[in-house]
Amino acid sequence: MDSLVKYGLVMIKYAPANDGICQKVCDRVGYERFTCYGADFRVEKLFDSSSLAFTTNELGLHVDLPYYDYRPGVQLLHCIRQCEVEGGDNQFVDAKRVVDRLKAEDPESFEILTKVKLDFRLIGKDFIDTHLQQARPMIELTDDGEFKGLAYNDQTRSPYINVPVGQVKEVYRALKKFHQAMYRQDNFINYKLKEGEVVAFDNNRVMHGRSAYTVTFKDGKDKSRLLEGAFLDWDEIYSRMRLLDESMNGTPRL
Amino acid sequence: MDSLVKYGLVMIKYAPANDGICQKVCDRVGYERFTCYGADFRVEKLFDSSSLAFTTNELGLHVDLPYYDYRPGVQLLHCIRQCEVEGGDNQFVDAKRVVDRLKAEDPESFEILTKVKLDFRLIGKDFIDTHLQQARPMIELTDDGEFKGLAYNDQTRSPYINVPVGQVKEVYRALKKFHQAMYRQDNFINYKLKEGEVVAFDNNRVMHGRSAYTVTFKDGKDKSRLLEGAFLDWDEIYSRMRLLDESMNGTPRL
Numbered sequence: 286m287d288s289l290v291k292y293g294l295v296m297i298k299y300a301p302a303n304d305g306i307c308q309k310v311c312d313r314v315g316y317e318r319f320t321c322y323g324a325d326f327r328v329e330k331l332f333d334s335s336s337l338a339f340t341t342n343e344l345g346l347h348v349d350l351p352y353y354d355y356r357p358g359v360q361l362l363h364c365i366r367q368c369e370v371e372g373g374d375n376q377f378v379d380a381k382r383v384v385d386r387l388k389a390e391d392p393e394s395f396e397i398l399t400k401v402k403l404d405f406r407l408i409g410k411d412f413i414d415t416h417l418q419q420a421r422p423m424i425e426l427t428d429d430g431e432f433k434g435l436a437y438n439d440q441t442r443s444p445y446i447n448v449p450v451g452q453v454k455e456v457y458r459a460l461k462k463f464h465q466a467m468y469r470q471d472n473f474i475n476y477k478l479k480e481g482e483v484v485a486f487d488n489n490r491v492m493h494g495r496s497a498y499t500v501t502f503k504d505g506k507d508k509s510r511l512l513e514g515a516f517l518d519w520d521e522i523y524s525r526m527r528l529l530d531e532s533m534n535g536t537p538r539l
Numbered sequence: 540m541d542s543l544v545k546y547g548l549v550m551i552k553y554a555p556a557n558d559g560i561c562q563k564v565c566d567r568v569g570y571e572r573f574t575c576y577g578a579d580f581r582v583e584k585l586f587d588s589s590s591l592a593f594t595t596n597e598l599g600l601h602v603d604l605p606y607y608d609y610r611p612g613v614q615l616l617h618c619i620r621q622c623e624v625e626g627g628d629n630q631f632v633d634a635k636r637v638v639d640r641l642k643a644e645d646p647e648s649f650e651i652l653t654k655v656k657l658d659f660r661l662i663g664k665d666f667i668d669t670h671l672q673q674a675r676p677m678i679e680l681t682d683d684g685e686f687k688g689l690a691y692n693d694q695t696r697s698p699y700i701n702v703p704v705g706q707v708k709e710v711y712r713a714l715k716k717f718h719q720a721m722y723r724q725d726n727f728i729n730y731k732l733k734e735g736e737v738v739a740f741d742n743n744r745v746m747h748g749r750s751a752y753t754v755t756f757k758d759g760k761d762k763s764r765l766l767e768g769a770f771l772d773w774d775e776i777y778s779r780m781r782l783l784d785e786s787m788n789g790t791p792r793l
Binding site: 315316317318319321353354355408413414415416417418419518519520523524527528531538 | 774
């Protein structure tokens with residue numbers, strides 16, 4: 286948990302490659318955060334999904350659930366079955382670093398993305414029928430102007446931008462600048478999860494994506510990639526850290 | 540749901556007086572918001588609780604869970620068993636109105652309570668072992684200076700106020716001013732829930748409290764007051780309202 290706070294991304298290796306591991310990890314900390322995808326969700330190919338995540342397509346870098354007023358703090362992904370063919374790699378990028386660079390290199394675009402509210406929405410039924418929407422600036426800052434979180438998700442951004450028409454071009458220009466900074470290789474992790482590995486990352490700070498893959502069968506059995514995911518909130522993580530700090534280090538209570 | 544948005548408080552009458560009603564109501568909308576108290580929670584007398592709520596004592600007006608970064612949006616309380624003796628009345632006050640008055644009558648106190656961060660915390664184990672804490676201004680405003688939410692909960696406010704010593708007196712003075720405005724009778728609802736009634740209210744806008752009561756037995760049976768509670772987030776309520784607006788009124792999607 287300390288490393289997750291510090292670096293925004295950690296990995297657990299050698300977990301069993303079966304269902305329910307994310308829940309077990311979450312239960313050690315607190316409890317899973319329920320969303321419109323249920324408690325645990327399975328990332329696999331579906332043919333009638335309302336989300337690109339549950340297909341075999343490439344997934345551009347993004348954070349999850351920006352159409353919620355309060356985005357879950359941490360996402361877990363557990364690899365139950367990895368495809369033997371090429372593709373299906375997980376990709377991670379520290380958005381804090383991308384934002385810091387954009388601010389230094391193109392303050393105008395940075396400014397626009399902290400001010401202009403973009404609309405995000407999800408309509409469909411993967412777990413329950415849902416029509417969620419939320420307008421928010423893409424780059425969220427604290428009262429002191431520090432990086433607080435990112436809400437970049439082009440897969441669920443609404444098809445229009447709700448600004449006066451004269452401003453549309455500069456918003457798209459700022460989005461393009463961010464997009465270019467985002468894919469620079471020196472801040473880009475490409476890693477194909479192995480079966481039994483669990484990755485946990487800050488859903489407000491670390492963008493994630495995936496390369497495309499194909500559905501495969503072997504001896505009549507489905508050998509396609511299968512991940513299980515879950516969310517966990519920072520409140521529960523900090524609560525557990527305080528309890529452990531008290532019991533292990535004798536740190537006094539508030 | 541429309542009335543809940545508009546007035547902040549609604550009542551459902553004639554529900555059965557048994558367990559699981561809050562969950563049924565939540566499931567019609569979306570799903571229950573899980574907290575450190577679990578999904579549903581029972582409000583009854585316990586003798587080793589870490590919360591004053593689960594005793595028979597008087598409960599001063601408050602909002603729930605200010606020690607969370609994100610407080611659940613709506614609280615439901617369902618009366619399963621009401622005490623036959625005096626007491627156990629529910630009390631509700633619209634905090635928006637209290638805040639508007641404070642702003643008009645004592646702008647200085649209003650200003651202090653929108654700026655100074657108070658600490659709230661919960662340590663204990665009612666459902667899972669917990670040490671939650673959060674610092675926040677008591678009166679939360681939107682970017683446009685409008686009332687957004689209240690975080691008044693003296694039962695879970697930490698025993699110190701984290702400001703320079705010279706400021707302590709004026710913070711207590713502001714708190715006292717708010718407290719005086721809060722109990723004015725023309726904004727005060729006192730209502731003893733009847734068995735089978737469910738009250739749902741905005742947990743960021745409507746303060747709730749309770750008068751003290753006593754534990755009673757009759758013919759060897761526990762006849763004490765028993766409420767069941769649950770939380771539901773605004774995201775899910777608005778989602779359901781959009782879906783209904785589409786299916787009932789033909790309102791086009793975003």
